[in-house]
Every structure is written in C-alpha cells, then in structure tokens.
C-alpha cells in the first residue's frame with residue numbers, strides 16, 4: 401500500500417528537528433532509516449501529517465571514544481557500527497549482535513538509534529545494550545538527559561523518549577578485553593529472533609570474573625539476566641558450571657506465545673542459548 405500523504409522536512413541540526421517536533425506535535429513523526437517506520441506507514445497503521453527526517457544531521461552519525469565509554473551516534477547505520485574498530489575493541493558484544501541483524505540492505509539503511517528507539521522486544525540491539533549497561537542520551541527543547549538501559553525500555557515498543565524528544569547518542573561503557581557472543585535462534589536466515597541471548601564475560605584465568613547477559617524476546621522489553629550474571633561470577637567456564645548458572649535464565653521473564661513458539665518453548669530456548677552464548681563468549 402502507499403502511505404497517506406504527508407509533508408516532509410529534513411533539518412540539518414538537532415535544534416531545528418526539535419523545533420519542528422514542537423511545532424507539529426502529535427501530527428509529526430521522526431524518521432531515521434525508515435526500516436521499521438515505512439512499513440508502518442505503508443500499512444497505514446500510522447498516518448502522521450509531518451515526517452521529520454534526521455538523515456541530514458551529521459552530528460548524529462559516527463562512533464567516538466570518550467574516555468571510559470564509546471559513544472555511538474543515533475543515526476549511525478548498523479553496517480557502520482558493525483564494522484567500527486572502536487566498537488569491536490571496547491564493546492565486542494555489539495559487533496557480534498549486528499552480524500546477526502537482518503540482511504545487508506537493512507543494515508545499510510537502518511540505524512543504531514532507530515532500532516533502539518523502536519524498542520521491538522525481538523530487536524537484536526536491546527539485549528546487548530542491557531548486558532553492557534549502556535545509557536541513552538535524549539535531547540528535548542529543555543535540554544539533554546541521560547537514561548540508563550534499565551530504565552530506557554519501558555514496554556512493548558515504548559521507551560523513555562518523550563514525544564517532543566530525540567535520542568541523540570548511546571554511551572556504552574568500555575568492556576575492553578571481554579569475550580562476547582550473540583546466540584540467535586531463528587527458523588530461517590535474516591529473521592527476527594524467536595529468542596536470542598547476548599553474553600559478554602571478563603575472564604581471569606579459567607574463571608569467569610564478571611558477566612553481562614541480556615535476553616531478546618523473553619518479555620515485552622529486552623531483559624537483563626542478572627540471576628545468571630550472579631551465578632556465573634567466580635565460576636570456572638566449564639560445561640557443568642555454566643549449565644547450572646544458565647538454569648536461572650528465565651528468572652523474571654515473561655515470554656510471549658505466538659506461531660513461532662509458546663512461552664514454555666521460549667523458556668527452554670533461553671536456558672539452552674544462554675549456556676551456548678556464555679561458553680562461546682568465554683572461549684570454552
């Protein structure tokens with residue numbers, strides 16, 4: 401289908417984009433890569449009168465080093481994030497997750513910030529963001545605020561970004577030297593995950609000193625599996641120890657049931673995929 405008619409503006413600064421948002425209010429919608437928004441418009445599930453395109457705002461693109469964190473601009477395409485050496489060095493889990501995100505076309509158009517702002521619980525970037533303790537820089541006409549990953553994802557397709565605000569960048573604490581793995585379970589290639597597990601670990605000798613674990617599609621938001629993280633700390637990276645810790649993967653989850661699998665099946669997957677992801681991240 402063809403979207404309903406809309407007016408279009410492509411500002412070159414965040415301030416101008418915020419001014420356009422303030423002017424058009426509920427009648428406006430931001431577009432980033434358009435990979436999720438355009439299907440919504442074409443199906444006429446939403447019909448904004450104004451589309452505000454962030455594509456010409458250069459300050460929202462790129463990856464930079466900021467001391468103890470790396471900073472990823474919201475409009476940085478997935479393909480650029482996936483190939484970035486700073487990301488690979490300090491947040492390898494993101495590199496691993498992007499490898500599994502959609503196909504090459506979507507990775508070139510879709511953006512890091514757009515995917516996180518869209519907040520699909522089956523999206524591949526929320527779980528790594530939670531596992532790495534990322535924080536989200538959100539700008540509005542009143543200024544800028546930073547929201548931690550634990551508070552950013554509010555519910556299904558709902559984040560802490562207000563109607564009159566823009567996600568400008570994502571700060572990821574450096575996890576230099578940590579092993580990482582993203583284990584995604586799909587029925588066919590390039591699909592959204594039925595369940596996926598993001599795991600990153602810091603090894604000391606043969607033992608797991610610290611771990612960050614995130615779950616995709618095990619609830620209405622990406623979930624941090626803190627029970628597994630606690631159970632892994634100080635344990636050897638052996639099949640038995642990791643298997644025991646992975647049993648806690650379903651703590652605090654509320655997996656959906658749909659045509660791809662019911663909640664029990666997803667719970668089983670979460671435990672199995674957690675074990676696989678942690679062992680791979682630990683290099684075991």
Ligand SMILES: Cc1cc2nc3c(=O)[nH]c(=O)nc-3n(C[C@H](O)[C@H](O)[C@H](O)COP(=O)(O)OP(=O)(O)OC[C@H]3O[C@@H](n4cnc5c(N)ncnc54)[C@H](O)[C@@H]3O)c2cc1C
Pocket residue numbers: 429430431432433434435436437438454474475500501502503506509510511512513514515516517518522523524525561565566567568590591592593
């Ligand atoms: C065929 C196909 C397969 C896909 N497979 C996967 C997959 O396997 N895994 C996966 O994770 N994703 C997948 N995606 C989605 C992809 O990751 C999209 O890039 C992403 O969901 C949306 O990013 P975007 O930049 O295209 O945002 P858009 O579609 O432009 O916007 C999405 C939403 O976020 C809002 N928004 C965007 N940027 C901002 C911002 N900076 N501040 C505030 N609000 C903002 C928009 O208003 C809109 O509501 C797939 C998409 C397609 C088309």
